[in-house]
Amino acid sequence: MKKWKLTGLIISTFLLVFVIVTVFRTLTIQSKQPAPQPTQAVINEEAAVSRLSQAITYKTISYQDRSKFDFTQFDQFIAFLEENYPLVHQHLNLEKINDYSLVYRWKGTDAAKKPIGLTSHYDVVPVLTGTETNWEQDPFSGAVTDGKIWGRGTLDDKIGVIGIMEAAEQLLKDGFVPDRDIYLMFGFDEEVGGDEGANIVAQILKDRGIQFEFVLDEGGAIVENMVPGVSQPVGVVGISEKGSATAELTIEGSGGHSSQPKDHTNIGRIAAAIAKLETTQFKGDLRGPGEDLFEFVAPEMSFGMKYVFANKFIFESIIEKILLKEPASAALIRTTIAPTIFQAGEQYNALPEKASAIINLRLMPGDSLEEVKTFIEDTIDDQNIKVTLTGSEATKVSSVDGWEFKAIQQAARNVYNRSVIAPYLMFAGSDAKHYDAVSENTYRFLPVQITSEDLNRMHGTNEHISIKNYLNAIKFYMEVMKEV
Ligand SMILES: [Zn+2]
Numbered sequence: 001m002k003k004w005k006l007t008g009l010i011i012s013t014f015l016l017v018f019v020i021v022t023v024f025r026t027l028t029i030q031s032k033q034p035a036p037q038p039t040q041a042v043i044n045e046e047a048a049v050s051r052l053s054q055a056i057t058y059k060t061i062s063y064q065d066r067s068k069f070d071f072t073q074f075d076q077f078i079a080f081l082e083e084n085y086p087l088v089h090q091h092l093n094l095e096k097i098n099d100y101s102l103v104y105r106w107k108g109t110d111a112a113k114k115p116i117g118l119t120s121h122y123d124v125v126p127v128l129t130g131t132e133t134n135w136e137q138d139p140f141s142g143a144v145t146d147g148k149i150w151g152r153g154t155l156d157d158k159i160g161v162i163g164i165m166e167a168a169e170q171l172l173k174d175g176f177v178p179d180r181d182i183y184l185m186f187g188f189d190e191e192v193g194g195d196e197g198a199n200i201v202a203q204i205l206k207d208r209g210i211q212f213e214f215v216l217d218e219g220g221a222i223v224e225n226m227v228p229g230v231s232q233p234v235g236v237v238g239i240s241e242k243g244s245a246t247a248e249l250t251i252e253g254s255g256g257h258s259s260q261p262k263d264h265t266n267i268g269r270i271a272a273a274i275a276k277l278e279t280t281q282f283k284g285d286l287r288g289p290g291e292d293l294f295e296f297v298a299p300e301m302s303f304g305m306k307y308v309f310a311n312k313f314i315f316e317s318i319i320e321k322i323l324l325k326e327p328a329s330a331a332l333i334r335t336t337i338a339p340t341i342f343q344a345g346e347q348y349n350a351l352p353e354k355a356s357a358i359i360n361l362r363l364m365p366g367d368s369l370e371e372v373k374t375f376i377e378d379t380i381d382d383q384n385i386k387v388t389l390t391g392s393e394a395t396k397v398s399s400v401d402g403w404e405f406k407a408i409q410q411a412a413r414n415v416y417n418r419s420v421i422a423p424y425l426m427f428a429g430s431d432a433k434h435y436d437a438v439s440e441n442t443y444r445f446l447p448v449q450i451t452s453e454d455l456n457r458m459h460g461t462n463e464h465i466s467i468k469n470y471l472n473a474i475k476f477y478m479e480v481m482k483e484v
Contacts, residue, residue: 036417056142056151062123087172100188108180115181117215120160121190154465167477198431212439217432219444229305238426238444243363245391255353266355273380289425290332296422365394398441411479447476
């Protein structure tokens with residue numbers, strides 16, 4: 001009886017200490033959001049709206065097949081910029097790299113300070129054939145109705161180009177002089193990889209020995225109900241891009257007549273290999289940008305969620321299990337496996353001599369191509385299947401502790417004072433990866449507050465932006481230029 005009492009006392013003391021420690025940790029977790037200093041920027045709204053509207057009318061469409069680019073549209077767009085942003089063209093030095101990338105250098109007063117770069121792209125994706133009539137407004141009309149501006153590029157990414165140009169023009173009008181150099185860099189082929197655009201710009205700047213403190217590109221936006229337990233909208237700034245790789249699994253061997261099949265055919269073996277990969281999966285691990293995201297949003301969460309994240313050292317495996325349940329959150333914490341092409345067989349009564357499958361993988365920062373290939377080979381464990389892997393690893397992970405990230409966070413909070421601004425991992429590609437070569441940090445953020453439906457419209461039908469968002473984007477870029 002006595003012994004039981006003692007055990008009970010030990011257990012209840014332990015529980016009490018546990019509760020005190022974990023609740024204390026929850027209550028003392030510090031917000032990582034800077035206090036907003038509401039923007040004082042004044043903009044001539046009507047003129048700004050009319051300029052974005054006009055910018056949309058140029059069909060600066062990029063195609064995988066580069067011979068399809070209509071460069072007269074690109075020339076006209078550049079002429080439009082020259083005509084509409086006179087102060088920028090008077091005070092900044094413009095260099096056209098590879099004819100169509102635009103690099104403006106705004107000289108600062110302090111040559112000892114490293115420059116920063118603001119980048120976006122003025123090419124847009126085509127409108128899918130057959131969907132033209134689904135648009136409420138013509139995709140290249142730049143129509144302005146009901147407080148919205150319509151068309152290709154209103155979100156991706158003429159908003160970036162025009163937002164930055166408007167901000168610079170307005171600040172020049174106000175007599176602003178930056179203390180460090182600011183580069184405005186606009187690519188013309190981001191939607192098809194940026195190889196001729198941002199890639200060449202970065203190479204040339206690198207040859208000249210230019211190193212940026214940071215480069216800011218398009219990327220995550222501000223979205224409501226994005227993170228469970230956070231009632232405010234959350235704006236996410238990409239601090240790294242996942243890598244993208246293609247694995248090809250191939251098996252070759254005897255075919256034969258379908259009347260006498262072997263127990264295991266080529267199709268069966270490739271199918272089994274894929275099934276093994278899908279059941280095994282890469283291990284989920286809350287680290288890097290995914291971990292950073294939760295460190296920034298946890299202090300803003302409701303008590304229950306905050307309790308879990310404040311005591312991550314206890315609950316980590318539970319958190320990971322929950323995140324792995326949904327594809328979007330699973331992709332945040334592991335390298336993903338997506339079988340996209342399967343090829344085998346030509347005739348219903350002949351066993352194919354060859355079968356192959358293509359798998360698209362998105363790599364976590366830190367997972368090398370070599371490691372991924374080894375993982376695939378070990379998992380499928382079939383000597384007869386040849387595995388080749390090509391692609392790129394994730395970009396480097398930018399800092400969230402330095403003044404650079406804080407400057408972007410502050411600028412965003414000055415305009416969107418209710419929003420929580422946090423780092424995250426981008427799944428899609430952008431021009432920012434090219435600037436890794438010339439910058440300590442690359443950040444990816446589109447300064448607009450949108451819904452998940454808007455995100456679908458980016459490369460889809462009815463792309464548009466509210467005037468309010470557009471004006472906020474201009475203000476954000478003005479704040480960034482002032483913050484740095
Ligand atoms: Zn884009």
